Amino acid sequence: MTEEWKSIPGFEGLYEASSLGRIRSVLAHPKGRTPALHVLTPSLHANGYLNVGLRRNGRRKVIGVHRLVCAAFHGAPAPGQEARHRDNDPSNNVPSNLCWGTHAENVQDAVEAGNHFSMNRDRTHCRRNHAFTEENTYRNAGRRICRTCSRDKARRWRASQNDTTNKEQS
Numbered sequence: 001m002t003e004e005w006k007s008i009p010g011f012e013g014l015y016e017a018s019s020l021g022r023i024r025s026v027l028a029h030p031k032g033r034t035p036a037l038h039v040l041t042p043s044l045h046a047n048g049y050l051n052v053g054l055r056r057n058g059r060r061k062v063i064g065v066h067r068l069v070c071a072a073f074h075g076a077p078a079p080g081q082e083a084r085h086r087d088n089d090p091s092n093n094v095p096s097n098l099c100w101g102t103h104a105e106n107v108q109d110a111v112e113a114g115n116h117f118s119m120n121r122d123r124t125h126c127r128r129n130h131a132f133t134e135e136n137t138y139r140n141a142g143r144r145i146c147r148t149c150s151r152d153k154a155r156r157w158r159a160s161q162n163d164t165t166n167k168e169q170s
């Protein structure tokens with residue numbers, strides 16, 4: 001699958017989002033620290049979302065990757081709109097998994113996931129059998145997310161990103 005890059009409304013000429021849910025800078029860093037077309041490494045927020053820090057007009061702002069991909073592929077949101085994950089996996093940021101909706105709809109998604117797929121709400125262990133202890137649980141609008149699985153996912157994600165980066169350089 002070819003990775004398609006699109007400019008992000010509000011960040012034109014600065015950052016782009018891809019069909020694989022990645023974000024890259026289009027401009028080289030003014031102090032030469034990072035080259036142009038440098039793919040950003042997101043941080044995993046405690047609620048399971050991936051965030052990146054973007055610079056605009058000399059200021060740094062931390063924004064959810066899902067918002068940026070959704071804006072690039074589905075257009076800028078109306079005020080107050082949130083990016084919804086159709087499969088309820090907050091780290092799955094491919095455009096087909098994202099759409100704009102209201103905060104109420106976003107909460108409803110989580111509630112339905114809890115009811116229909118039993119998104120771990122009443123479970124003592126995740127699908128891979130890690131215990132939902134206090135330390136191992138992210139809570140996100142009614143969802144329970146396994147920290148161990150999230151960390152593994154982030155690690156695999158970073159590894160796949162390094163592979164791609166190396167390929168691009170070679």
Ligand SMILES: [Zn+2]
Nearest residue numbers: 126130146149
């Ligand atoms: Zn787990």
